[in-house]
Amino acid sequence: MTENTQQQPATNPELPTQYAPAEVEGKLYERWVERGYFEADEKSEKPPYTIVIPPPNVTGSLHLGHAFEHTLIDALTRRKRMQGYETLWQPGMDHAGIATQNVVERELAKEGKSRHDLGREAFVERVWKWKAESGGQISGQMKRLGDGVAWSRERFTMDEGLSQAVKTLFKKLYDDELIYRAERIINWCPRCLTAISDIEVEYQDDDGELVSIRYGSGDTAIVVATTRAETMLGDTAVAVHPDDERYKHLVGTEIELPLTGRRIPVVADEHVDPEFGTGAVKVTPAHDPNDFEIGQRHNLPNLAIMDERAVITAHGPFQGLDRLEARSAIVAALRADGRIVAEKRPYVHSVGHCSRCKTTIEPRLSMQWWVKVGPLAKAAGDAVRDGKVKIHPQEMEKRYFDWVDNLHDWCISRQLWWGHRIPVWYGPNGEVVCVGPDEQPPSGEGWHQDTDVLDTWFSSGLWPFSTLGWPERTDSLAKFYPNSVLVTGYDILFFWVARMMMFGLYAMDGTPPFHTIALHGMVRDQFGKKMSKSFGNAVNPLDWMDEYGSDAVRFTLANGANPGVDVPIGEDWVKASRNFANKIWNATRFALMNGATVEGPLPDPSEMSATDRWILSRLNKTVAEVDAYYDDYQFAKLADALYHFAWDEVFDWYVELSKTTFFAGGEQAKVSGRVLGEVLDVMLRLLHPIVPFVTETLWTTLTGKESVVIADWPADSGFRDEAAEKEIELVQQVVTEVRRFRSDQGLQPGQKVPARLELTGTALAPHEAAIRQLLRLQPEGEGFSPTASLPVAGATVALDLSGTIDVAAERKRLAKDLAAAEKEKAQANGKLGNEAFLAKAPDNVVEKIRTRLAKADEDIARIQAQLERLPQA
Numbered sequence: 001m002t003e004n005t006q007q008q009p010a011t012n013p014e015l016p017t018q019y020a021p022a023e024v025e026g027k028l029y030e031r032w033v034e035r036g037y038f039e040a041d042e043k044s045e046k047p048p049y050t051i052v053i054p055p056p057n058v059t060g061s062l063h064l065g066h067a068f069e070h071t072l073i074d075a076l077t078r079r080k081r082m083q084g085y086e087t088l089w090q091p092g093m094d095h096a097g098i099a100t101q102n103v104v105e106r107e108l109a110k111e112g113k114s115r116h117d118l119g120r121e122a123f124v125e126r127v128w129k130w131k132a133e134s135g136g137q138i139s140g141q142m143k144r145l146g147d148g149v150a151w152s153r154e155r156f157t158m159d160e161g162l163s164q165a166v167k168t169l170f171k172k173l174y175d176d177e178l179i180y181r182a183e184r185i186i187n188w189c190p191r192c193l194t195a196i197s198d199i200e201v202e203y204q205d206d207d208g209e210l211v212s213i214r215y216g217s218g219d220t221a222i223v224v225a226t227t228r229a230e231t232m233l234g235d236t237a238v239a240v241h242p243d244d245e246r247y248k249h250l251v252g253t254e255i256e257l258p259l260t261g262r263r264i265p266v267v268a269d270e271h272v273d274p275e276f277g278t279g280a281v282k283v284t285p286a287h288d289p290n291d292f293e294i295g296q297r298h299n300l301p302n303l304a305i306m307d308e309r310a311v312i313t314a315h316g317p318f319q320g321l322d323r324l325e326a327r328s329a330i331v332a333a334l335r336a337d338g339r340i341v342a343e344k345r346p347y348v349h350s351v352g353h354c355s356r357c358k359t360t361i362e363p364r365l366s367m368q369w370w371v372k373v374g375p376l377a378k379a380a381g382d383a384v385r386d387g388k389v390k391i392h393p394q395e396m397e398k399r400y401f402d403w404v405d406n407l408h409d410w411c412i413s414r415q416l417w418w419g420h421r422i423p424v425w426y427g428p429n430g431e432v433v434c435v436g437p438d439e440q441p442p443s444g445e446g447w448h449q450d451t452d453v454l455d456t457w458f459s460s461g462l463w464p465f466s467t468l469g470w471p472e473r474t475d476s477l478a479k480f481y482p483n484s485v486l487v488t489g490y491d492i493l494f495f496w497v498a499r500m501m502m503f504g505l506y507a508m509d510g511t512p513p514f515h516t517i518a519l520h521g522m523v524r525d526q527f528g529k530k531m532s533k534s535f536g537n538a539v540n541p542l543d544w545m546d547e548y549g550s551d552a553v554r555f556t557l558a559n560g561a562n563p564g565v566d567v568p569i570g571e572d573w574v575k576a577s578r579n580f581a582n583k584i585w586n587a588t589r590f591a592l593m594n595g596a597t598v599e600g601p602l603p604d605p606s607e608m609s610a611t612d613r614w615i616l617s618r619l620n621k622t623v624a625e626v627d628a629y630y631d632d633y634q635f636a637k638l639a640d641a642l643y644h645f646a647w648d649e650v651f652d653w654y655v656e657l658s659k660t661t662f663f664a665g666g667e668q669a670k671v672s673g674r675v676l677g678e679v680l681d682v683m684l685r686l687l688h689p690i691v692p693f694v695t696e697t698l699w700t701t702l703t704g705k706e707s708v709v710i711a712d713w714p715a716d717s718g719f720r721d722e723a724a725e726k727e728i729e730l731v732q733q734v735v736t737e738v739r740r741f742r743s744d745q746g747l748q749p750g751q752k753v754p755a756r757l758e759l760t761g762t763a764l765a766p767h768e769a770a771i772r773q774l775l776r777l778q779p780e781g782e783g784f785s786p787t788a789s790l791p792v793a794g795a796t797v798a799l800d801l802s803g804t805i806d807v808a809a810e811r812k813r814l815a816k817d818l819a820a821a822e823k824e825k826a827q828a829n830g831k832l833g834n835e836a837f838l839a840k841a842p843d844n845v846v847e848k849i850r851t852r853l854a855k856a857d858e859d860i861a862r863i864q865a866q867l868e869r870l871p872q873a
Contacts (some may be wrong), residue, residue: 021549040088057096062141082713092155165466207346216255242268419453461499464513526570561635595673
């Protein structure tokens with residue numbers, strides 16, 4: 001058989017010459033779902049592994065944050081499934097009260113209608129219709145990404161079962177006096193006309209104004225500063241610190257409130273910072289949370305001066321003005337009255353905005369429903385302190401404790417129509433009745449249900465157990481609760497995670513909802529900037545999936561996923577991941593063409609070459625390394641380890657070193673073919689959780705088995721061969737050093753050069769054929785005259801470069817490079833030797849110059865060595 005015939009065996013007909021993600025991904029996913037690979041059996045005797053999906057909004061579509069989080073969860077669950085666990089990735093969506101109501105209201109507006117034209121019942125029916133027709137778009141997009149969720153178990157936070165769970169928990173909390181109704185300050189959106197949670201408030205720096213106003217007159221005058229001058233109409237006191245000597249004589253007296261004709265007291269309160277501003281603050285209890293607390297301590301009246309649309313209601317010349325209009329009018333009136341002491345414009349300060357409509361939030365006194373979080377928050381904190389729940393990375397624990405240990409009571413009512421309506425009825429004589437899920441509400445004249453709905457976070461706080469059938473004691477609940485791990489962003493550690501901890505411990509008799517909380521960062525652009533449509537850097541991950549394949553997007557995201565750290569991502573990185581997928585495809589295809597197989601037992605190590613033993617040793621070390629990284633949620637490190645093992649060690653070294661063996665044929669080729677098949681089998685299984693599509697196609701082609709999804713996760717066999725690893729390291733040293741020399745001499749990668757290899761007595765001798773092939777080194781031949789000799793790894797490589805390069809031109813080029821490097825060195829030394837410069841220059845500038853000097857020294861040494869190795873012209 002000729003050498004050419006050996007190099008070109010018949011192509012495996014099952015594997016196309018090029019990998020086309022769009023042609024395989026959709027079909028593969030449909031097959032996985034049809035075969036039920038992602039479903040979970042609560043009757044199974046396998047150990048459980050459970051993760052709930054952070055429920056995306058029913059109005060949403062897949063963004064990079066979703067793709068990132070889902071990639072991590074999918075990797076964890078795919079691996080555990082392969083390890084023999086009964087794995088449940090619980091899917092579902094959130095009803096997204098405000099967002100969904102806004103979407104439907106906008107549709108009605110196009111028809112010239114409002115929700116009030118329809119009435120509550122008809123409007124809610126319209127929302128359900130919208131959900132059925134247009135909601136849940138993200139589910140299809142999750143399939144594009146490859147999410148291995150148990151679709152038959154998909155839940156919705158307002159489906160019948162979850163609604164029962166919400167009513168049950170509300171009733172239980174109410175009966176235990178952990179839910180109450182009270183008038184407090186809340187975040188109010190004048191556009192959405194509802195209270196909103198802290199997480200729905202987005203803070204940004206706005207250009208405003210800071211106005212200093214003189215209250216009172218003469219010796220009793222006090223100057224206060226405010227960014228919201230309109231709220232002075234609701235002032236009921238001025239507060240100073242009790243130890244502030246400037247104002248002690250005024251505490252307990254009254255001063256005139258400008259423009260109103262009212263007189264208000266001066267009170268002493270430790271909340272006031274005497275070092276800030278004038279040391280005196282205006283107190284508006286009905287329109288500021290801190291002022292409300294001061295008012296409570298001093299029994300001050302709560303004077304509301306705006307309606308729900310932020311229009312002034314206080315009697316007088318400003319009544320009927322919008323808050324911003326009133327602000328300007330009031331400042332003008334104060335200026336005309338000589339009350340303005342100072343004005344600063346623009347005054348940049350942090351202002352809260354509604355995350356849905358971007359309207360400026362108005363703190364407002366309102367009658368709302370609240371959860372008394374004290375005992376619930378303590379239990380949530382103790383569960384982490386006692387080790388029942390671990391937060392990863394551990395440094396995030398402090399942020400968690402800072403939150404739960406200082407948690408204020410939680411406002412759970414929203415002034416919406418879409419959501420879980422509060423199950424409380426009011427009677428004609430002031431009766432208040434909380435109705436459980438299996439109870440009949442009171443009827444008769446004068447009875448009516450509370451019009452508010454519950455905060456969306458209330459229902460999503462039940463997610464780890466309500467999705468499993470709670471309050472019924474179902475088999476699924478017994479099997480899959482508590483969840484194994486929660487994977488979510490650090491940005492909702494407080495708002496969602498803490499609520500699940502409180503409700504899970506409370507509802508499930510002290511059993512926390514999960515064993516581990518694994519926190520990841522936020523996805524940002526390649527420059528570390530937050531992604532936003534307004535910044536022009538937002539990316540639709542579906543576009544990248546269309547262009548590069550889902551595996552490429554997944555690998556890029558996993559490769560940046562360090563615990564609790566933000567993830568920069570750019571299109572060039574996705575392209576690189578696409579190239580990695582292509583590399584896996586092409587190398588595996590080459591291996592299959594050259595005899596790689598998984599048939600039969602793995603040969604005894606005594607029958608293997610050192611190259612075979614080396615790659616198996618490295619394979620098992622990689623298995624152990626990847627397992628350790630998975631257990632520590634170090635996705636970036638495990639992706640990097642797999643990348644370098646696959647690309648560098650398997651494809652660039654083992655396959656290349658083994659080509660001479662494959663081409664020679666015979667028994668050793670069969671042994672290496674079986675070793676290569678083993679390596680590919682294990683490597684593809686290791687890669688599968690992160691890049692499921694390309695690995696499925698390649699693994700099933702390699703093994704002939706049903707699916708890698710249900711294959712066994714690789715185990716470290718314990719095989720190690722340190723001697724083989726050291727031997728191949730020597731080969732790598734020789735190849736790397738000679739390649740560097742060739743490059744320095746300007747030789748093309750494929751250019752053949754006559755060479756003599758002096759390997760006798762070294763471990764390199766058995767690898768001469770492989771070394772020559774990798775380095776394109778020809779036998780010496782007649783007239784061989786070495787022009788360069790490279791001692792490396794105990795061997796010597798002599799090269800004859802005569803006739804391969806233009807020596808004179810190469811000397812001229814190197815001389816030019818040497819002159820440039822020496823000039824750079826001289827300039828750097830000049831600056832570093834200038835004491836005046838060093839005295840004035842910042843440390844970072846000096847350090848950069850030192851780095852330039854070091855680089856110049858390296859370049860000079862390298863170029864001089866190249867010149868010395870050149871043959872004489």
